[in-house]
Amino acid sequence: MNLIDLLGLDFMHRALLAALFTGLAAPAIGTFLVQKRLALLGDGIGHIAVTGVALGLLTGTSPTWTAVVVAIIGAVVIEVIREQGHTNGDVALALLFYGGLAGGVLITGLDGQGASSLNSYLFGSLTSIRGGDVWFTLALAVVILAVTLGLLPQLFSVASDPEFAKVAGLQVRAYNVLVAVLAAVTVTVAMRTVGLLLVSALMVVPVATSQQLARSFRTTLTGAMGVGVVAAVGGLLLSAALSVHATVAPGPTIVLLALAMFASTWPLGVWLRHRRRLRAPFPAVPADGTDHSHDVTEDHSHQHGDDCGHPAVQHGDHVDYVHDGHRHAPHGEHYDEH
Amino acid sequence: MLNEHGPVVVDARDVTVAIGGRPVLRSNTLRVHEGEFLALMGANGSGKSTLVRALTGLRPLTSGSVALFGTPLDDFDQRQRIGFVPQRATAAGGVPASVREVVASGRLTRRRVLRPPGRADRRAVADALEVVGLADRAGDGISTLSGGQQQRALIARALAGEPDLFFLDEPTAGVDLPNQQALAAALRTLSERGATVVLVAHELGPLAPLVDRAVVLRDGRIAYDGPPLSEEAVHFHHHPTTEHHDHAPHVASPLDTLEGGR
Incomplete structure (x- = not known):
């Protein structure tokens, strides 16, 4: 069976649509996380969601829904700790991350299954995507695009300077929780394609790629969405094509493709920044009495x-x-x- | 533009603020009239930044009251009348942003949610950039600006909402002399337009001629309130305490909190 045959299969259509929507949504929300210097928040939520998946497997309910619920609770707790804990917030986050991963593996063991049953959630699996998942991903992508583009000025202000935003009368806490919840839902939806342990990469790497060339926040955001779509869809096709020969999970392929795009734009970004620095005007000579101009x-x-x-x-x-x-x-x- | 008979814009009574249980400001009363240019001065740790944060609502009061434009702070919703310039080493975040985007975020106080910016919004942003002398850098990334230029961009951000009352927290800290002069020119323009300015400063430098009232804090209390002073008088040269003064012990464990934040 070759790639053309694969493309004719229903599960492949579903996977491609899911990858397209995830590729749009994950970098859109990721841009705000990077702006807040919380690039690893998605990773933390992913770890916590492992516990959610394990709970779903244990109780026999849909792992997607239990993961969504647990991830949202985790994201809100992280946001509260971040707001209250200040100086050592990152340590508190680390406690949650590892608690979530350890809890997930332990609960899966209790269920009598090995950690291998978690694998399709940790690294993504093409065949596990069902029709309902595609519609859910589509709805999520629409909500995330509407929120991030519609509330862009407000979210930008809150992400870049929360104190200024608060004095300006914005509901800083509400906006922060909104971003955290959207990030949690994105993580759990993307676990079907990229997997929980790698989803954070799809939120962050396209932003890092896009900001090599962009000067403004808006172009970074749209550029990151473009990179995300190319990486997600391209990576999925690549893994499908390779899976004829060997077992290739879509998650790692998508992430490596995104990283390759970063690696190819990075030297260009370095050169552009170097040139910009070189061409910045010299200050006019301050009048300090000595004149070297002749x-x-x-x-x-x-x-x-x-x-x-x-x-x-x-x-x-x-x-x-x-x-x-x-x-x-x-x-x-x-x-x-x- | 001092008008001692003008309406009271800032009315702070018996303001007491405790951080982590330790009183940082103790029973300070301060009234600022419309059009005044007031400098809040004092050594490090004297509580001058905390006072401005209390006046803007960033720091909850332990006791006392603050009213802006005659409205108690808790009920105050005319946020477009306040322009705040926080103390920042840099205006850049983790993602590139253009100078225009940073300045435009100050216009949100006058924009409705989910509406695109109108002509008046764009004009206000352009005018704010003009006042601080950064109009030619509007499309550049904020991180490509020097520290002093970034500080001017933060002032433009406060200016974009066309407020009547400005709170500036150490806008000249770490800024070179030419940029301090550009800052002073921008603040003079604001003051001449009739704005009320409350400025926290360790040293006034080129801003000195603009100030028409100085308030000096010392260890959490207002020690002087009157016409501008010379630098030595402010710093009580017979009592030099330049080392950093901690308001409260630092947080030691992830879940410990200081109520109201640091």
Whole structure:
């Protein structure tokens, strides 16, 4: 059976749709987590949700729903601890993370199953996605896009400076809990495609990729959604194509593809930032009594110009050509050392 | 623009604030009139930042009362009339944001939820950038600005909501002289437009000529309230305490809390 045959199968259609919606939703909510410097929150929620899945397996109810409930409770607890605990908030988060993972594995054991029954939830599984999951993912993606794009100015303000937002009259706590709950639901929905342990990557890596090139928050957000869709759908197709030869879980393939996109934009970002720094204008000379602006450069045979390859940087009312630690300003027939 | 007979804009009575059970501000009464430019001064740990945080509602009062524009703080909902400039080392977060986006977030006090910004909103943001001299950097990433320029962007953010009352917490801390002068020019423009300014400062520097009333805090109490003072008088040079003064013991365990936050 080859990829073309696979694409004709129903479960593959469902998986592709789920990946598309997850790829849109996860980076949208992830952008706000990264802005709040909570990039690992998704990972923490994922660990806590393991307990939820295990409870579902133990009680025979749908693991998706128990995971949603436990993840939401965990996310709200994390948010409360973060708001109250301040200095050592990260330690409290770590306590919850590991408690969630340990609890999940223990409960699965109680149920008489090995930890391997958790595997399809931890790393994603194409065949486990059912019709209901696709509709649920679609609904979630719509809600997340409506909230993140509709409330973008408010969420941006709360994420970047909660104190300022509070003085401006915004309901900071309500917005924070909203983001935490949406993150929790995203994690549990994405566990079907990427898996609980890797879902955080789909929230964070596309944002890291997008911010290599973006200058504004809005372009970072939309760029991250684009990267997320390409990574999720592309990774799923890739894992399906490879699964003809070996067992390839979709989660790791999606994450590695996203990381590859980051790795390819990163040098470009480094170069862009380097160039921007190089071309930032020099401050006009402060009047401190000494004037170095007419120190003539001796014997400078090189002719600076638009195409000489040396960056021309604005300095007050003229430009300085920068090379080898010198700033050469044209002055009549010669260059001044600035 | 001092008008001692103008309406009282900030009315704080017997303000007492305790952090983690330790009193930081003790029974301070402060009235600020419309159009005043007031500098809150004092050494590190004297409680000047805490007082501003109490006045803006960020720090709950242990006892006493605060009223802004005649309305008790708890019922105060005209948030667009307040412009707050918090003490920040940087205006950048984990994700790139343009200067215009940061400044526009100050306009939210006058925007309805789920409505796109109107022409008046865009004009207010552009005007705020103009006042602080960053109009040509509006599209640049906030993290590419120098510390002083970021501080000016934070002032523009407060300005974008077109408030009548400004609270600024140490806007000149760690800012070089040319940027301090640009800050002073921006604050002069605000003051001339009739705004009331409450400024926390360790040192006034180029802002000194703008100040028409100084309030000096010392160990949680208002020690002086009157015309501006020279720098030495503020810092009680016979009593130099420059080392950092902790208000409360630090949190030692994840679930310990300081009520009201740090």
